[in-house]
Amino acid sequence: MWGSDFIDLLPGFARRFQDELSDVRVFRRQSDGLAENVLIYVAGQARDGFPALWLGWDPAVLGQPTTEFFDCFPAAVQTFLREVHPGFTAQDWESYGIKRPDAWESLEGYDWFPSESFDEIESQPSQMMWFTKDSGQLYYCVNSRLPGKVTLAYEGNFDPPGEFGAELDELLMRRWDEQ
Structure with a gap:
């Protein structure tokens, strides 16, 4: 189901996820007359003793992602978002994975990043x-x-861009340690 190129991009997470995966359930969610299926992956326990969960959204419901930022992701991630899960996150729908493309928006209008921060990285919100x-x-x-890079942002500051796979792999691995 998950392509080898996506697994190769996230070697630490892929290995631990496969080792810890104990259950996958289908959750049917209905909202505003729209029904959608979500796979709930149970993969070990977080530090707080509760199950470490990830949600994988159904590509049949969301269709093909066409947002302006889609090309920023490595090809393996684009394929994963198109064919496997157009959104793969913890149960809050936004952390430890990749948010659903229909929830993507630029940083324009976010007031928690002063304009000087963007000047330092030579980018616009x-x-x-x-x-x-x-x-x-x-x-x-x-x-x-x-494209293919990740910039970490915290309290209005940006770190220099890093390699997408390495940064996301490290974040996904932390899921087991941070809750």
């Missing part, structure tokens, strides 16, 4: 979008100027 976060306020952003 409209060029950036956060696609996931940790359990706190560390946001993982893609930048239309830097």
